[in-house]
Amino acid sequence: MATAAAQRTAGTEADGTPDTAGTTAHQRAFDAAVAAEERIEPRDWMPDAYRATLVRQIAQHAHSEIIGMQPEANWITRAPSLRRKAILMAKVQDEAGHGLYLYSAAETLGTSRDELLDKLHSGRQKYSSIFNYPTLTWADVGAIGWLVDGAAITNQVPLCRCSYGPYARAMVRICKEESFHQRQGYELLLALGKGTPEQHAMAQDAVNRWWWPSLMMFGPPDDESQHSAQSMEWKIKRHSNDELRQRFVDICVPQAESLGLTLPDPELRWNEERGHYDFGPIDWTEFWEVLKGNGPCNEQRITQRRRAHDEGAWVREAAAAHAAKHTGGAGGTGATRA
Numbered sequence: 001m002a003t004a005a006a007q008r009t010a011g012t013e014a015d016g017t018p019d020t021a022g023t024t025a026h027q028r029a030f031d032a033a034v035a036a037e038e039r040i041e042p043r044d045w046m047p048d049a050y051r052a053t054l055v056r057q058i059a060q061h062a063h064s065e066i067i068g069m070q071p072e073a074n075w076i077t078r079a080p081s082l083r084r085k086a087i088l089m090a091k092v093q094d095e096a097g098h099g100l101y102l103y104s105a106a107e108t109l110g111t112s113r114d115e116l117l118d119k120l121h122s123g124r125q126k127y128s129s130i131f132n133y134p135t136l137t138w139a140d141v142g143a144i145g146w147l148v149d150g151a152a153i154t155n156q157v158p159l160c161r162c163s164y165g166p167y168a169r170a171m172v173r174i175c176k177e178e179s180f181h182q183r184q185g186y187e188l189l190l191a192l193g194k195g196t197p198e199q200h201a202m203a204q205d206a207v208n209r210w211w212w213p214s215l216m217m218f219g220p221p222d223d224e225s226q227h228s229a230q231s232m233e234w235k236i237k238r239h240s241n242d243e244l245r246q247r248f249v250d251i252c253v254p255q256a257e258s259l260g261l262t263l264p265d266p267e268l269r270w271n272e273e274r275g276h277y278d279f280g281p282i283d284w285t286e287f288w289e290v291l292k293g294n295g296p297c298n299e300q301r302i303t304q305r306r307r308a309h310d311e312g313a314w315v316r317e318a319a320a321a322h323a324a325k326h327t328g329g330a331g332g333t334g335a336t337r338a
Contacts, residue, residue: 063120071131071134105166121309132301139192142189142203146255154218156178193261
């Protein structure tokens, strides 16, 4: 709605000082837009805290996509068949694309990609703790696809209705591709689960190791989550951490039965009264330790990320020079297009 969008455009006084009355009007227009399920767009006025929350969340999401390439890329050269290798290569390539979409969405909020990457490399911004666990066997590729990407889909599908337009639109394509990744992981585990006893044992071992970290992916319990309540009020998030975690458990139990695998939780059972599965306590001490940088692969992941960034500097410089050359040519400076 053009009028509503115009009302949400920020303003200042003629001398450059903030327009307090105008800001109050903008706040009311912003609140009304969020309440009415309208999308907030980059040129609309938005509270500083809303912008900062989006930058933090989108950056963490983008960082998780590019760091998340590492555990599975480790198995590309050791995939057991050409078909499996092609599938895994396509998936890792998708993750790079997801990072690109998300960094682009963050840039619409006035922050540069270089700034975000610098914060990642210096430890000032986080990525999902799940990627600080090692991939010990080929079955881990299947467990990541089924559990990790399955948890990601559960968490991310509601983000397609996020109140911030560029983030919501990026999530539509990302979720479609994540659905492919989840099916790939499920199919891989199905093949192993119905294979030889050794293959079944390898699949079960992978599920045993990835189940609890996957439940931690949704973040801390609601009563310990610092940002969830405000994010839900702004309709950045649509569901609480515990709601999403419960939804994920309810989805996974029947899938595990179809795979012929067991989820490593002796307290997992159907609760007729709640209409959900009960599950055991999560080791939140482990979650916080990994988040602090004390997980099995924290140092390895960020060291590899810094190395890749440094080694790719010449590519970025060449691309910038190429763009500058062509921009100059288009501007009528007489430069010849290659």
